[in-house]
Amino acid sequence: MARVWQLLLFVLIMAVLIGLPPLLGAGLQNAMTNMLIAALFAMAFNLLMGQGGMLSFGHAAFYGVGAFAVMHLMTAIDRGGLSFPTPLLPLAGAAAGLLVGLVTGWFATLRSGVYFALVTLALAEMLHSLAPHWEGLFGGEAGISSMRMPWGGFIFGQVIEIYYLTLIWVTLSIGLLYAYTRTPFGRLTLALRDNEERVRFMGYDAHATKMIVFAVSATFAGIAGGLLAVSNEQANYELFGTHVSAQVVLHTFVGGSTVFFGPAIGAAIFTLFAYLVSDVSRSWLLYQGVIFVLVMLYAPLGIGGVVMLHLRHWASIPWQRMVGPYAGATAATLLMAIGTVMVVEFLEALFSPHYVAQRRQAETSWPAFERFGASWEPFGILTWGPPLLLLIVGLLILLRLRHRIVALWDEVQETAETAARSGA
Amino acid sequence: MREDRVLDLRGIAKSFGSARILEGVELTVRRGERHAIIGPNGAGKSTLFNLISGQFSPTSGSILLNGREIAGRPPHQINRMGLSRSFQITNIYHRLSVFENLRLGVMARHGLRFSLFRRVAALRAVNEESEALLQRIRLEDRRDRPAGDLTYSEQRALEIGMTLATAPEVILLDEPTAGMSQEETHYVIELIREVTKGKTLLVVEHDMNVVFSLCDRISVLVYGELLATGTPEEIRANRAVQEAYLGEEVA
Numbered sequence: 001m002a003r004v005w006q007l008l009l010f011v012l013i014m015a016v017l018i019g020l021p022p023l024l025g026a027g028l029q030n031a032m033t034n035m036l037i038a039a040l041f042a043m044a045f046n047l048l049m050g051q052g053g054m055l056s057f058g059h060a061a062f063y064g065v066g067a068f069a070v071m072h073l074m075t076a077i078d079r080g081g082l083s084f085p086t087p088l089l090p091l092a093g094a095a096a097g098l099l100v101g102l103v104t105g106w107f108a109t110l111r112s113g114v115y116f117a118l119v120t121l122a123l124a125e126m127l128h129s130l131a132p133h134w135e136g137l138f139g140g141e142a143g144i145s146s147m148r149m150p151w152g153g154f155i156f157g158q159v160i161e162i163y164y165l166t167l168i169w170v171t172l173s174i175g176l177l178y179a180y181t182r183t184p185f186g187r188l189t190l191a192l193r194d195n196e197e198r199v200r201f202m203g204y205d206a207h208a209t210k211m212i213v214f215a216v217s218a219t220f221a222g223i224a225g226g227l228l229a230v231s232n233e234q235a236n237y238e239l240f241g242t243h244v245s246a247q248v249v250l251h252t253f254v255g256g257s258t259v260f261f262g263p264a265i266g267a268a269i270f271t272l273f274a275y276l277v278s279d280v281s282r283s284w285l286l287y288q289g290v291i292f293v294l295v296m297l298y299a300p301l302g303i304g305g306v307v308m309l310h311l312r313h314w315a316s317i318p319w320q321r322m323v324g325p326y327a328g329a330t331a332a333t334l335l336m337a338i339g340t341v342m343v344v345e346f347l348e349a350l351f352s353p354h355y356v357a358q359r360r361q362a363e364t365s366w367p368a369f370e371r372f373g374a375s376w377e378p379f380g381i382l383t384w385g386p387p388l389l390l391l392i393v394g395l396l397i398l399l400r401l402r403h404r405i406v407a408l409w410d411e412v413q414e415t416a417e418t419a420a421r422s423g424a
Numbered sequence: 425m426r427e428d429r430v431l432d433l434r435g436i437a438k439s440f441g442s443a444r445i446l447e448g449v450e451l452t453v454r455r456g457e458r459h460a461i462i463g464p465n466g467a468g469k470s471t472l473f474n475l476i477s478g479q480f481s482p483t484s485g486s487i488l489l490n491g492r493e494i495a496g497r498p499p500h501q502i503n504r505m506g507l508s509r510s511f512q513i514t515n516i517y518h519r520l521s522v523f524e525n526l527r528l529g530v531m532a533r534h535g536l537r538f539s540l541f542r543r544v545a546a547l548r549a550v551n552e553e554s555e556a557l558l559q560r561i562r563l564e565d566r567r568d569r570p571a572g573d574l575t576y577s578e579q580r581a582l583e584i585g586m587t588l589a590t591a592p593e594v595i596l597l598d599e600p601t602a603g604m605s606q607e608e609t610h611y612v613i614e615l616i617r618e619v620t621k622g623k624t625l626l627v628v629e630h631d632m633n634v635v636f637s638l639c640d641r642i643s644v645l646v647y648g649e650l651l652a653t654g655t656p657e658e659i660r661a662n663r664a665v666q667e668a669y670l671g672e673e674v675a
Contacts, residue, residue: 184531184539184547187520191528194517201477201515203503203532203590212538420569 014171021163029159030231031275036163036170037227038271042251042263043177044220049249050257051181052213053193054109057117058124059221059248064239065100065127066093066222068138070229074146086151090169090226097222098215105214109207112196124245131237143236162231173223178260180216189213250288254295256302265304283344290340316415322408325401332397339390345371346387350378429488430455430594430624431476431507436485436495438471445471446648449485453594458625460635463645469628470512472645473598476626477509478502489594503532508592512599512628514579516586518572522563525571525582527554529589554589560619561585577608581615588619595620597627601634613638636660644668 017036021029041063048054073092076082108119131138138144148156156162180186191199192209200206229235238244248267255266270288277284299306310317349355349369358367366378376383431453438446446468453459461469475482478499487495494502517525527544530553536542545551558564561581566574571582580600587595600616601609613634616625629635635642636656643653646668652659659665 180540182543182545184536184542184544184550186540187524187528187544188531188537190520190524191517194519195515198511198515198517198586199528200499201503201509201511202529202586203500204537205498205500209537212540216540 017167021160026159028275029163031272033159033163033166033231034228034275035268035271036166037224037231038247038251038267039264040170040173040227041221041224041248042255042267043174043261044217044224045248046252046257046263047177047180047189047220048214048217049252050263051186051189051193052210052217053196054112054210054214055117055249056108056120056217056245057249058120058122058245059217060240060242060244061104061120061124061127062097062101062218062221063225063228063244063248064124064131064235064237065096066090066225067229067235067239068144068225069093069096069222070226071139071144071146071235074148074229074233075144077149078147086148086154086156086230087165087168089148089230090223093222093224093226093229094219095222097225098219101215101218101222102211105211105218109210109214121242121245124240125242128237128240128242131240138237139235141237143234143238145234148230148233166227166231169223169227173220174264177220181260185209185212250292252302254292254302256304256306256308258301259304259308262302262304266302269303281341281345281348283348286344287341313412313416316412316419318408318411322405325404325408328397329401329405332394332401334394335390336394336398339387339394342372342387342390343384346376346383349376428454430490431626432488432491433472433476434486434488436472436475436487437483438468438475438480439483444648446475446482449645449648449650451643451650451653453624453626454641455624456622457640458620458627458638460639460642461626461628461645462630462632462635462642466647467645468648469645470598473509473596473628476502477507477596503590503592506593507596508587508590508594509596510583510587510598510600512602514576514583516571516579516582519570521568522571522574522582523554523558523567526557526585526589527551529586530554530557533590557585557589560588561615577604577612580604580608580612584612584615584619592623594624594626597625597629599628599630601629601631609634 017032021032024032041059044062045056045059048056048059069092070089073082073084073089077084077086104120104123108116108123111119132141134140150156154161156165180189188199188204188209192206192213196206199209225235225239228239247270251267251270252263253266254270255264256262273288274284277287281287295302301309346369349371355369358369359365368375368377370376429452431451433449433451436446436449436451437444449472461472463469471480474480475495476487478494478497478501481496485495486493489502489505489507492505494505494507517528520528527550530550531537531539531544531547534547534550536547536550558567561584563574563578563581563585566578571579574582584597584600587597597616601612604612609631616627617638625639627635627639629638639656641653641655642659644651644659644662644665651668652662652665654662
């Protein structure tokens, strides 16, 4: 039964990914391309983190290397007349990721845990600071730009063509990553995460194993970077930046590192969120950060993990009693979200340079400011009262409902445990 | 006589900084025997195991496995040469299923160490061997449970199963019955007796009843030095051993 649902869900998602974009504008098509690329990047990262148990803070290195490799190949085709099929450009990203992954992986995997994380961080930072000075390789501060060449009847001039090319590459890559988990080496990767010492005492060379896991992860990160280069037709040293490495960590954890598709979910949601919210609000990074912190605190399994938890216990969840609290909690969260957004946006308006200038010109010391298409008094009770009320009411409802939801889940866990014991 | 000695320790010494843990240890383990190492806490038994299995290198001396030097080699190489060990503190893959824990060992023995292009479900020999091993350690009904969910004695049985999974010629068991009730001890000892048939066993054990009933020969380690080696009767009768270690227990 579960299989059927999984298959159905897969077909549905693919149908949306294939059928929806032609109905959208170029902006959203581009956002969806970026969403797919971010999803692949996060899945590649999670092979190392979720399956191999190695948390890298420098995965931007392989993403960036993949992008630059593709740019060089694209330039060679454009200027040098090299004949190479445009749809296969990301292969250059894969090759570069693999190569750099093997070399750097050899060093990084000599250490574990915090030291491993720091080595990877240093590695990406090194590239980030070297790249602007290495004109020939990374194009200096401006970076490299080039043009996609038409191939096999495709012009590759429209966003939709690039979208479908990306979709094919990402689907194929994620399919390969899934197949990886079904190989002997994929099982060994999980063992490595659980207990590296025992792996060694079972006759496996732990260092070589870790290095290969690292290189495979870097290869797929390189493909993701390569796809970005194909889409943007340019790359610069900012690709090696800490924010790129941090972003992929964030996507993975919010999506859920313990679930295979979790990172893709996190990446898709956050990329879409960034596209939609960054136009409307300057504080979108703050909202993203708040969401990340809240997920880590109250749903550390991530979105994918929470969904899986519900699917696993579907039959034993007392839905009739659960629906009420869940609906209430959703409504309360919404109230708190509205309250938070109002407070943040008001503060943003008050501290903006625009408002500072306004204050200088105005006769009164604290003139009213504009937000949400209305005018607000900086010290007005009607300005701060409603958002604070929303926050308090939402919080009180959540606190009350939390106990009920936790109690219901305790029941579910108990039924699951007794079932497991009697079944054994 | 060479074929008779499967494991040969010559002049083994180990120091950590200024602390001397082992000194001049000479030990021969014969093929097919069950050999126990006993001694008070802190005598260096675990260190000796760590040296033989490759966790540490000895400060001096040599360790021969079937005539080949293994002192200072990494654990995975020693394992591939036919020596496998268990751990005093349970050392399993907690989040993986019991079956998967065993299969990883079987895979290693089949040389599937970097196998990226085959489906694990299609490896018939590996899967059949893993199932057989699962039955031998009597954990069939726990097959798909995460190993971390097992009871303590089940985990100890799994620990032994994982040690056997690489089909070693020489098996090192580090306190297999530590922390067990009498009933559980009995169960594990029967298991060990059964699964080590035709193999060489070197075991560290505190329970004297277990040692005297299970093993063919016993070595006594006291303060980093080997006091005596012999059959259970010889050890029981040995004055030095009685004074240094066994004391009232067997006198």
